[in-house]
Amino acid sequence: MSLQMDAAELMEFLNEVFPQVQEDFAVEGLSETEISMRLCVQEKHLRPGGTVSGPSMFALADCAAYAMVLARIGRKALAVTTSCSMDFMRKPVAGGDLIATCKLLKLGRSLAVCDILIHSVGQEAAVARASMTYSIPPTR
Amino acid sequence: MSLQMDAAELMEFLNEVFPQVQEDFAVEGLSETEISMRLCVQEKHLRPGGTVSGPSMFALADCAAYAMVLARIGRKALAVTTSCSMDFMRKPVAGGDLIATCKLLKLGRSLAVCDILIHSVGQEAAVARASMTYSIPPTR
Amino acid sequence: MSLQMDAAELMEFLNEVFPQVQEDFAVEGLSETEISMRLCVQEKHLRPGGTVSGPSMFALADCAAYAMVLARIGRKALAVTTSCSMDFMRKPVAGGDLIATCKLLKLGRSLAVCDILIHSVGQEAAVARASMTYSIPPTR
Amino acid sequence: MSLQMDAAELMEFLNEVFPQVQEDFAVEGLSETEISMRLCVQEKHLRPGGTVSGPSMFALADCAAYAMVLARIGRKALAVTTSCSMDFMRKPVAGGDLIATCKLLKLGRSLAVCDILIHSVGQEAAVARASMTYSIPPTR
Numbered sequence: 001m002s003l004q005m006d007a008a009e010l011m012e013f014l015n016e017v018f019p020q021v022q023e024d025f026a027v028e029g030l031s032e033t034e035i036s037m038r039l040c041v042q043e044k045h046l047r048p049g050g051t052v053s054g055p056s057m058f059a060l061a062d063c064a065a066y067a068m069v070l071a072r073i074g075r076k077a078l079a080v081t082t083s084c085s086m087d088f089m090r091k092p093v094a095g096g097d098l099i100a101t102c103k104l105l106k107l108g109r110s111l112a113v114c115d116i117l118i119h120s121v122g123q124e125a126a127v128a129r130a131s132m133t134y135s136i137p138p139t140r
Numbered sequence: 141m142s143l144q145m146d147a148a149e150l151m152e153f154l155n156e157v158f159p160q161v162q163e164d165f166a167v168e169g170l171s172e173t174e175i176s177m178r179l180c181v182q183e184k185h186l187r188p189g190g191t192v193s194g195p196s197m198f199a200l201a202d203c204a205a206y207a208m209v210l211a212r213i214g215r216k217a218l219a220v221t222t223s224c225s226m227d228f229m230r231k232p233v234a235g236g237d238l239i240a241t242c243k244l245l246k247l248g249r250s251l252a253v254c255d256i257l258i259h260s261v262g263q264e265a266a267v268a269r270a271s272m273t274y275s276i277p278p279t280r
Numbered sequence: 281m282s283l284q285m286d287a288a289e290l291m292e293f294l295n296e297v298f299p300q301v302q303e304d305f306a307v308e309g310l311s312e313t314e315i316s317m318r319l320c321v322q323e324k325h326l327r328p329g330g331t332v333s334g335p336s337m338f339a340l341a342d343c344a345a346y347a348m349v350l351a352r353i354g355r356k357a358l359a360v361t362t363s364c365s366m367d368f369m370r371k372p373v374a375g376g377d378l379i380a381t382c383k384l385l386k387l388g389r390s391l392a393v394c395d396i397l398i399h400s401v402g403q404e405a406a407v408a409r410a411s412m413t414y415s416i417p418p419t420r
Numbered sequence: 421m422s423l424q425m426d427a428a429e430l431m432e433f434l435n436e437v438f439p440q441v442q443e444d445f446a447v448e449g450l451s452e453t454e455i456s457m458r459l460c461v462q463e464k465h466l467r468p469g470g471t472v473s474g475p476s477m478f479a480l481a482d483c484a485a486y487a488m489v490l491a492r493i494g495r496k497a498l499a500v501t502t503s504c505s506m507d508f509m510r511k512p513v514a515g516g517d518l519i520a521t522c523k524l525l526k527l528g529r530s531l532a533v534c535d536i537l538i539h540s541v542g543q544e545a546a547v548a549r550a551s552m553t554y555s556i557p558p559t560r
Contacts (some may be wrong), residue, residue, distance in 0.1 A: 020466070047438070048439075055475045055479035056475075082509075083363055083508065085476075087273060087502065088502055089253055106230070113229055133362070158328070194339075194342050195336075196335075198338040202335065220368070224368075225364045227362065228363065228364075273503060273553075350424075369526040370526070386546075411507055
């Protein structure tokens, strides 16, 4: 029940393994069972009209859940997204950043499950919800 | 943002429309955005070994979300389950009741979305999570 | 890529492990990657108005996917439902049986994934779709 | 039950509304109930190791389902993704294009449901499956 990486180590690790996305995400908070991850919204994330695209929200949920799991199992370990469900409930605020709040519901030997709520910064009603399942391959 | 029925009216309504399930479920708590629903576990809900079956947990999540939506839109209205996702995370405690805690994430004109966590009574770690989407037909 | 049980052995095994449901389900067809499973609709499966309930459709999808996986990994093995998603698309025909057609999309060492379409007997348009994921514990 | 746009009109429309993604996707085939959509895999879609990223596969599934619905309801209409579920089953072939085969399971007045299988070009086993639900706002 303890963290293998703190927020700074986690960001360093994500930047190493996903160099393409390092400008997109920032860890805002981290505990043993919860992480907050920001999507720094840029032109490339938008649909015409200024709304953040579905794939960008998926990427945010996936990145938050992946980081949560990695923070607990450590950087030597692997985790692969195996399934996901998402509900898109409201339009994000045009051009504003999004924050994913991700709770770790289960961390088993071979499966981890996270629940994610996504909000536009400063708004109370959630924009989307997601659940993400990761498979954790056995270490040798 | 107000309730159209209180917990007692809600139970009365559920007993009316689902006479077959009236021994199975009990409203434990109700607010404008959250409901707690108990599955009174009986022989018929169990798999060999004493574990509550998946379909019984689905029925609990569905009933909780349906009741939450009805409490808000009122008994004249209709709501139909359109989609659901569930993750089964741990074995329920053998023979023990289950409690679903259901949050209303969205109540739009035509769609409602609920998030549900299911626990064995007295256990901290959730047994299952679910999200349920309801379609609300237009009134005429 | 071969079956460990034929349809008769599969039904026998299901009747053994799920004695409560043996009147409900019947294997209608089985190949190495597909199974057809009938829900023999009875009073207990119905909602007022004669429609088959959501939990009954969930049970059918779950049973079909479980049987498909078991037919491939054999009766000594275990498989546990870990996640599911369902879309309820149309009302089933009142009082009519339902048929689930289940395709095995993946059978890995630790995870199996199935895709299920449910039809009312004799109707072309599907009543519901589901995907089911099973965890296969390592044998010792 | 007829198409409002053919494949060329559909591509033209997608290029208009999603100018950012016009290099990414190509309609490979279109009928009244099925569409094939190619993801023209580029550097930006890859994870380290050459695997196509989860968000890129989500984008492909979403684009295929959106195009299928638009082909049927026409360009004056609107459709908004409301929910999605995906299972990631195998690693895509490194650097190879992906093809989504999307079936329209339901096209109601207010909801459409699509089922999608994603393959690496030339491979028989599916890389991922998805289901996508769209809300179709009433026309005025």
